[in-house]
Amino acid sequence: MAPNQKVIDAHRAMREMGISDGTTKEYLKKLLKVYDNNWAPIEEGNFTALANYIFESEELKEQGAERVNGVDIPRDDCEAAPFEGEVSSFSGQPPLKRPKLEKHLGDISSDATSTPSPRSYLEVERTEHSQNHSKNKQNQSVSAPRTYTCQDCEDLYRRCRESVSVSREQKPESRRYSPTYLTNEKPTAVFDSMDELPINDSPQFQVPISVIHPGDSSPVRIEGILFFLFEYFYRVPCNNSGEKFEDDGISDQQARSAASLEHASIQESHSSGLEIASSEIGKVKISLQFNYTHVRPDFRVPDLNAVFKMVEDKCFNSYKIDNPDFSIQKVMQDLCQSYLDAATEINKDRGTTLVNGTPSVDLLKKSSVQPNANHVFKLTILESSLKNSLNGRAQIPPHISTNDLDFPSHNIQPKGKLLTTTKIEKDEDIVNSSQPSSSKGWVVLNQNECTLDGANPLSLVVPNQNECILDGTNTFHKVVDISKGQERFKITVVNEVCTENFPPSFHYIPRNLVYQNAYIHFPLARIGDEACCSSCDGDCLALSVPCACAAETGGEFGYTVEGLVKKEFLDECMSLYRDPKKHSFFYCKDCPLERSKDENLPDKCKGHLMRKFIKECWSKCGCHIQCGNRVVQRGISRELQVFFTREGKGWGIRALHKLPRGAFVCEYVGEILTNSELYERNVQNTDNKRHTYPVLLDADWGSEGVLKDEEALCLDATYYGNVARFINHRCFDANMIDIPVEIETPDHHYYHIAFFTSREVAAMEELTWDYGIDFLDHDHPIKAFQCLCGSKGCRDLKPSTNR
Numbered sequence: 001m002a003p004n005q006k007v008i009d010a011h012r013a014m015r016e017m018g019i020s021d022g023t024t025k026e027y028l029k030k031l032l033k034v035y036d037n038n039w040a041p042i043e044e045g046n047f048t049a050l051a052n053y054i055f056e057s058e059e060l061k062e063q064g065a066e067r068v069n070g071v072d073i074p075r076d077d078c079e080a081a082p083f084e085g086e087v088s089s090f091s092g093q094p095p096l097k098r099p100k101l102e103k104h105l106g107d108i109s110s111d112a113t114s115t116p117s118p119r120s121y122l123e124v125e126r127t128e129h130s131q132n133h134s135k136n137k138q139n140q141s142v143s144a145p146r147t148y149t150c151q152d153c154e155d156l157y158r159r160c161r162e163s164v165s166v167s168r169e170q171k172p173e174s175r176r177y178s179p180t181y182l183t184n185e186k187p188t189a190v191f192d193s194m195d196e197l198p199i200n201d202s203p204q205f206q207v208p209i210s211v212i213h214p215g216d217s218s219p220v221r222i223e224g225i226l227f228f229l230f231e232y233f234y235r236v237p238c239n240n241s242g243e244k245f246e247d248d249g250i251s252d253q254q255a256r257s258a259a260s261l262e263h264a265s266i267q268e269s270h271s272s273g274l275e276i277a278s279s280e281i282g283k284v285k286i287s288l289q290f291n292y293t294h295v296r297p298d299f300r301v302p303d304l305n306a307v308f309k310m311v312e313d314k315c316f317n318s319y320k321i322d323n324p325d326f327s328i329q330k331v332m333q334d335l336c337q338s339y340l341d342a343a344t345e346i347n348k349d350r351g352t353t354l355v356n357g358t359p360s361v362d363l364l365k366k367s368s369v370q371p372n373a374n375h376v377f378k379l380t381i382l383e384s385s386l387k388n389s390l391n392g393r394a395q396i397p398p399h400i401s402t403n404d405l406d407f408p409s410h411n412i413q414p415k416g417k418l419l420t421t422t423k424i425e426k427d428e429d430i431v432n433s434s435q436p437s438s439s440k441g442w443v444v445l446n447q448n449e450c451t452l453d454g455a456n457p458l459s460l461v462v463p464n465q466n467e468c469i470l471d472g473t474n475t476f477h478k479v480v481d482i483s484k485g486q487e488r489f490k491i492t493v494v495n496e497v498c499t500e501n502f503p504p505s506f507h508y509i510p511r512n513l514v515y516q517n518a519y520i521h522f523p524l525a526r527i528g529d530e531a532c533c534s535s536c537d538g539d540c541l542a543l544s545v546p547c548a549c550a551a552e553t554g555g556e557f558g559y560t561v562e563g564l565v566k567k568e569f570l571d572e573c574m575s576l577y578r579d580p581k582k583h584s585f586f587y588c589k590d591c592p593l594e595r596s597k598d599e600n601l602p603d604k605c606k607g608h609l610m611r612k613f614i615k616e617c618w619s620k621c622g623c624h625i626q627c628g629n630r631v632v633q634r635g636i637s638r639e640l641q642v643f644f645t646r647e648g649k650g651w652g653i654r655a656l657h658k659l660p661r662g663a664f665v666c667e668y669v670g671e672i673l674t675n676s677e678l679y680e681r682n683v684q685n686t687d688n689k690r691h692t693y694p695v696l697l698d699a700d701w702g703s704e705g706v707l708k709d710e711e712a713l714c715l716d717a718t719y720y721g722n723v724a725r726f727i728n729h730r731c732f733d734a735n736m737i738d739i740p741v742e743i744e745t746p747d748h749h750y751y752h753i754a755f756f757t758s759r760e761v762a763a764m765e766e767l768t769w770d771y772g773i774d775f776l777d778h779d780h781p782i783k784a785f786q787c788l789c790g791s792k793g794c795r796d797l798k799p800s801t802n803r
């Protein structure tokens with residue numbers, strides 16, 4: 001049988017990184033098992049997931065054994081490995097009771113309190129996370145280990161990665177080719193504004209297991225961009241001489257048209273380098289230089305715009321940047337400006353100190369560029385500036401902040417790409433494009449011409465990212481990006497009200513993560529042809545007859561071409577909320593919620609409101625990621641801000657710009673827990689003084705028969721969550737509504753909760769949601785907060801001291 005083309009491609013990509021065919025074969029087999037033979041996540045980003053898997057598995061081997069959460073496991077398949085953290089099923093006190101149905105204006109005197117509520121959103125008083133952690137630990141230590149089977153490979157791989165990420169905290173990261181597909185670990189961004197802040201209650205509990213998100217793509221990495229820049233700078237003239245380009249996403253046509261553009265003379269370039277960007281006042285410059293004595297005779301300096309265009313195309317492909325304003329030139333300018341900012345006035349103004357306190361001038365003297373030596377490119381990058389230019393999706397390479405890291409450097413060879421591993425020393429290279437002395441030509445990003453105070457300013461300096469800005473009165477605080485670069489737009493945090501600088505610590509995650517036992521497994525084989533549109537192409541919304549993915553919404557797509565929820569659909573969803581009696585509730589025969597309260601003697605199901613789902617296209621569909629039926633999976637597309645409310649509700653969120661009705665704001669993201677796990681968590685934390693943030697995923701429990709515990713799920717954003725955890729409650733006329741969205745799986749026990757505006761929302765107006773709390777339910781084990789929503793139809797009729 002002829003070898004599969006994908007297998008060939010995988011081997012080729014790995015070879016380029018110096019990985020032998022034997023090694024590739026070994027790990028590719030394992031990874032295919034992990035992904036149920038789904039090639040899409042493996043192929044993504046030129047087989048990034050495979051490269052990471054190999055590097056990290058090899059790293060583990062070097063440590064002597066593969067370990068899962070600290071426990072040695074057999075190297076081959078990690079089978080039969082017990083691991084810490086498995087907890088036997090919990091039984092004990094009853095868990096949280098669901099709030100009863102909300103009342104609405106005009107219906108306040110109805111008997112709605114006796115009807116069930118669609119959602120649960122509860123407050124509990126808690127103290128530090130650390131208590132939680134220690135209790136969890138105690139609990140785990142007495143639990144029975146579980147035996148692994150092959151079916152657990154995916155989870156196992158993720159757990160293996162967890163142990164890797166733990167060990168990374170103790171030693172520098174190494175040989176990490178690019179960000180992983182499986183993102184269960186703590187984000188590796190260097191500039192971690194929240195982490196830099198003086199918060200001492202950082203959550204310490206077990207890191208949850210990641211869920212692969214359909215919209216995953218490699219985060220933008222600056223060194224990746226620079227590599228592309230080298231590549232195309234050199235390759236344009238190569239093609240001119242008739243050599244064939246390797247296929248890496250840039251078409252021959254593109255390359256040829258770039259190659260045919262006007263070339264400058266090589267001599268000119270050598271004498272001054274080719275300047276590609278500079279800071280505003282021109283003090284910091286980036287130029288491409290090459291040693292013409294070694295370069296091929298056909299080498300001509302290409303037109304820079306053509307090179308930029310090629311790199312941008314490459315970035316669009318590799319990083320799925322969908323910002324039309326993305327520009328390499330802008331990135332490079334920001335790089336220069338950030339270098340200058342970081343090194344000079346800006347840090348002084350902010351009173352921040354550079355992490356590396358060595359004056360850059362001294363460092364530069366040490367590493368001035370030698371004519372024929374390995375040339376290095378060094379810079380200092382401020383996260384905020386770079387992220388701006390990439391619309392918030394940039395990730396500063398982790399090696400910038402660590403010592404002794406290896407990462408593949410890009411040697412340009414006449415015949416195309418060759419990736420080698422270059423040792424990176426602190427205060428040394430960021431990008432080193434030098435090549436072995438036997439090589440014929442090289443292209444270097446060189447900061448030779450940078451001058452600050454007359455000295456060559458080459459240095460690696462990581463500025464403090466605690467960008468809390470304090471005015472004279474100490475009442476205005478601003479955190480640059482609470483999402484730490486994980487969302488397309490940065491999400492600032494401001495307090496114009498008091499001196500509370502920032503919300504209590506939590507881990508920002510842009511997508512849901514499995515905590516432990518939740519059964520989230522999406523074999524593509526489970527998605528039948530009727531539940532996807534494999535024959536579609538491009539944008540499904542442009543079809544004259546809607547495809548199969550519109551079936552869930554009655555044969556019409558839920559979204560308009562502008563990306564808004566359709567009026568009719570939104571109206572229906574809102575009426576379901578406003579007047580739930582008109583719509584059906586379902587009553588489980590064996591309600592998982594009641595079961596989790598008392599397994600032996602569960603109460604009767606109180607009922608769950610059937611919800612209307614939107615179904616988005618996904619991996620098995622043939623359409624493009626930009627298809628109009630993929631809104632939630634593309635993530636936050638509006639500029640949001642976390643701000644301190646004046647009414648006493650704590651932090652809330654708002655949009656910086658006006659939002660039309662039906663606009664997607666954000667998804668409710670948190671850890672995916674089973675109901676028992678949530679119950680356990682709450683029982684353990686009843687004496688603590690912290691809020692919990694659970695939301696049930698019960699929108700379709702009725703259609704499933706009897707749900708097992710691991711299928712009855714909820715989201716908890718207490719420790720891991722996104723910006724949605726700051727959305728405050730409003731009893732009546734909230735300006736957002738939550739709609740269940742099916743993306744990865746037609747099984748509705750796991751789905752996404754997406755917030756859409758229920759009316760036009762003005763810029764800077766607080767975004768609110770009706771949690772569905774029954775403030776009159778005095779039997780509820782957790783006391784509801786005193787509502788300060790201020791709406792005319794506020795359901796909290798308790799006498800208030802604050803209102």
Ligand SMILES: C[S@@+](CC[C@H](N)C(=O)[O-])C[C@H]1O[C@@H](n2cnc3c(N)ncnc32)[C@H](O)[C@@H]1O
Pocket residue numbers: 122123124503648649650651652691693724725726727728729730785786787788789790
């Ligand atoms: C999901 S959090 C919202 C963010 C929260 N304000 C914060 O500072 O982190 C839910 C908590 O916010 C507070 N909250 C939300 N809506 C409120 C309201 N209408 N009135 C008073 N407090 C509210 C309650 O303490 C509630 O438990």
